[in-house]
Amino acid sequence: MAETSGTTNRAARIELDERVAHELRDLLPLVAGRTITAITAEVPSYSGTLTGQMRDKIENAVQIALGTFLQLVEQSRTADRPQASDPSTPLVPALEAAYALGSGEARSGRSVDALLAAYRVGARVSWREMAAATVAIGLPAATVAEFAELMFAYIDELSAASVAGHADELASVGRARRRNLERLTQQLLLGEPEEVLQRSAKRADWPVPQTLTVALLPQAKLRGALALLDEHTLESSEEMPAGEPGEETAVLLVPDMHGDRRRQLARVLQGRRAVLGPARPWSRACSSYRRVVRVVALGITRPADGEPLDTDQHLSELLLSADVEALADLRTRVLQPLAELPAATAERLTETLRSWLLHQGRRDDVAADLFVHPQTVRYRMGQLRQLYGERLTDPRSLLDLTVALALPVGIPPASIAPAG
Template sequence: MAEPSGTTNRAARIELDQRVARELRDRLPLVAGQTVTAITAEVPSYSGTLTGQMRDKIENAVQIALGTFLQLLEQSQAADRTQVNDPSTPLVPALEAAYALGSGEARSGRSVDALLAAYRVGARVSWRELAAATVATGLPAATVAEFAELMFAYIDELSAASVAGHADELASVGRARRRNLERLTQQLLAGEAEDVLLRSAERADWPVPQTLTVALLPQAKLRGALALLGEHTLESSEELPAGEPGEETAVLLVPDMHGDRRRQLARVLHGRRAVLGPCRPWARVSSSYRRVVRVVALGIAQPTDGEPLDTEHHLAELLLSADVEALADLRTRVLQPLAELPAATAERLTETLRSWLLHQGRRDDVAADLFVHPQTVRYRMGQLRELFGDRLTDPRSLLDLTVALALPAGGAAAG
């Protein structure tokens, strides 16, 4: 995993006779016990966790690490200078063990800060105890100083290896979780069965919400929106005809934005050219996605830099566009009395009839809507009554006319 560093070469400068080495080795169990006691007392993340068999295991690991350090000194003295960097040096397995320790701590949920704090405490306590032994054996001050420098360099290398293991584990777990979240998102959008979705949610460690709401927005606006939404919001990139030509589009699946929270979601998406789908039970969010896609495809309205385009405000247009050919046929049939008129005249009378239906015959409102004088409305309605006869009082005919003329000619219903 790691290559020996300068610590191995520098170890050759320390001269420890067998008596001193034996004194230090005899002290290792005490040093290990005091080190673990200090870590549990000073590092909150380890408080109450290093007990029983776990404590014995960690004390043994500390003894092995410090024993490896002494072995490093002894081997370095015996080795030829050309052999110091041999891969068989005890530093290699020590660094591999430290790397594995870092990976394990990441899997246990402890932070790298806690791990480094444990190393700092361990270095301080270990040096305090071993220094007392080196001084008691009568080592020269220069040798004791070199011993201290080498020991702290060794522990620095171990801590660096542990940090690397911690970071690699988190990166690996993060990549796996991202893949699982991406798979879950695609399954939700595709409308997979709920049991399939539940298994995927569990694999992705994603808490199942009560509802999900789809929001569509330009990819360039995504980061800002995500920063304001909950951490469990799902995202996906989709190729949909929304926004500017060539602009990439993002789909968000936002948890639990039902009821009054929908206004909160609208505020977050304000100014982001977003299209907002209906809220649905989480396993049925695919219907919210289909609604958004349909509104975008029909061009019922265009998202702007203001309020999000809320599909809930365009349900009538969606219904009327469900069968475009049927609506066109209905429009042709109910407007048949105007078929023989000049095109301009037929258009004016059609718009007048549409406004009269929508305003329930209120002449002044129709005049304001069409920007004409009320007398003009009266005149045109006279013409229409002559052309349509009893159909303007028959309930069924009025329903057909209202549906057929609910949207302006050339609007979403046209295609």
């Protein structure tokens, strides 16, 4: 025999003859109708929704539920007879139906609070009608009390089953949505066609923004950042070449942080060792992602004040690293006049030439930059003019020198990672 519930045990204590059961069963259509009327009047979430065929369907479901309750009482009364059926059996389909109701309400977008409110109203109205009938029939007060206890226990079991169905449906929908969001995130990072992205965004119920900005930060800093960002921010926990050795990193795709709002994003990421990509039209978020990857590969030093490493501030380095071999060849060619000098001398003169180009020949500024006396700068530049001659006044030669020496002298171009 199947395990009986508390409701079944209570049902076994009630003495209800066939005449009384028949009269109560005849009341079910009336009770169901009044129950639905009360629910639509008192529970705002159901106002105007239970009409037409839907109302008929729900009224029928209420009749079946109450009929199952009466069947439970009648069957419990005969359970000690030979070959009687299991008194818990009527509850099984009723609980399954209640579970399905809860699941359906979750899919319809109604909250569990609305569902429980409907059960409370339904229990009150059903008992009011049934109580009036049992008193009119002449049932003893003790039996009426037992009947009330049983009915509310039965409705409690139904509501618990509905809550379970509602919770399971939300969990299932949540898992499916998370999978869809993860798929969308990967498609955005890979640069899938916009029509593919549009379908995935719709499937994930993700509102399409105007722009997306990619940010890279350590996994350990992710939760705190997400709590301060737009709820529709996407995330990916894939491996990235950044952070401390062995440190896991995360990629964020933050909606609509373009223009003045970029400063707001920088404030949120303050102190989180983040790398911030450019804002891009949402379907081209892969461009922002590639920019972040390239800046990380360059090994650019992060700001000491905890500000995010903003890739928009390092466009020159990115541009110069676009063709590593070309930059190396250019540097070798423009530094050819220094090739015969001792290594230490060539390095000092290269460093001086770079500073002279960047400071447009202002001797005092060059001296301050190199931490040397202005006379030292004058002496070194005299050497360079002897080695380079007219090339230090030729516009084309100056352009080549500036581009070739734009990166710090201590970072040879061959050490720069290829563009990603």
